[in-house]
Amino acid sequence: MFGQVSIDKPFVDWSGNCGDLTAAVGAFSISQGLIDPEKVPQNGICTARIWHKNIGKTIVAHIPITNGRVQETSSFELDGVTFPAAEVQIEFLDPTDGKSDMFPTGNPVDELDIPGIGRLKATLINSGIPTIFVNAADIGYTGTELQNDVDNDASALEKLETLRAYGALKMGLIEDISEAAARQHAPKIAWVAAPKDYVSSGGKTVKAADIDVLVRAMSMGKLHHAMMGTASVAIATAAAVPGTLVSIAAGGGRNQVVFGHPSGTLRVGAAAEIQNGKWTATKALMSRSARIIMEGFVRIPGDCF
Incomplete structure (x- = not known):
């Protein structure tokens, strides 16, 4: 479930999805052991099926694996991203939000x-x-x-x-x-x-x-x-x-x-x-990249809940 955090107002918008984080979700799930290790190849591509709660749709991410771990670096270049990385191919299956038609008015224009x-x-x-x-x-x-x-x-x-x-x-x-x-x-x-x-x-x-x-x-x-x-x-x-x-x-x-x-x-x-x-859109395809930038802990007092 994705929330877009406003940078200048105190609210979070839960109305949509994020393509960059869609690529990251699959890689993160493998790195954290959320996907059965037996389904992760030693080398090759691991297919992660993602259920996106906001839009009620399935997304399939194809994550490169090297020596049993998510491959983050390679030669794939994405304009707007500073460094080359490993390519993560993403398939959006039936990408229309289930709440309405692809063309809400019924018209292409x-x-x-x-x-x-x-x-x-x-x-x-x-x-x-x-x-x-x-x-x-x-x-x-x-x-x-x-x-x-x-x-x-x-x-x-x-x-x-x-x-x-x-x-x-x-x-x-x-x-x-x-x-x-x-x-x-x-x-x-x-x-x-x-x-x-x-x-x-x-x-x-x-x-x-x-x-x-x-x-x-x-x-x-x-x-x-x-x-x-x-x-x-x-x-x-x-x-x-x-x-x-x-x-x-x-x-x-x-x-x-x-x-x-x-x-x-x-x-x-x-x-x-x-x-x-x-x-109706049956599928959309694009490529992104993802890598772990940092890890840390935030300590929250027990009496906050």
Whole structure:
């Protein structure tokens, strides 16, 4: 069960999942002996099935094992992560939150009427984590923004939060606009654009020819320095469905997509199909990495309970 801790307000948001910690959960469970040691190979891949209580879904993590222990270091590079590491492949099975359809409104594209902003096209998707996609150009962006371009602009942050709140209302995640402030973790708000060259936050040149689509996303009121794992699932799923703003920006529906984010690029994949007249995501795939950073103890007085 995952809780997103606010960094500037005293609350924990339990409304969604975390892609990075999803990779860590499987590795941690092996390291701590929570998985039967007889099911852990001496060398190879250990498959950990994870039940995610927040969204009521199964996630499968494929953890590399060397000499009976979780392998943490290797040559896998993930833009936005400082050091190479061992690759952890993650499968999100039926990644739509069971509380609603993949497209809560039933449409791959909707129009939102936002006070002070106007009417905007948006793809409202519930996959990995509820996410609102808009076209970058419609909100005055290019899709190549870095953190300083957004986080230091108070009026832009206010506009994006207003857009996120009205999108949440349209998705049925809240019943009143005022509830959005207490639900910062989800939905996410993201904007997309067709590929173009840009320089990442680390100075790496990202070529338009090497990516399929540009995506920028907000997390807890700030532009994410790379891309959240759960939002990556939403990107992959939306790219697989013809007619969404993501697939249009990517040049058509596809089962794999490489998207450009502030720190570089990421490849994700998804499978989606029509079931009972509705689009349904059957699987989403991505890779992450995980390692133990520290261990310690916190002593709590017995009379606290």
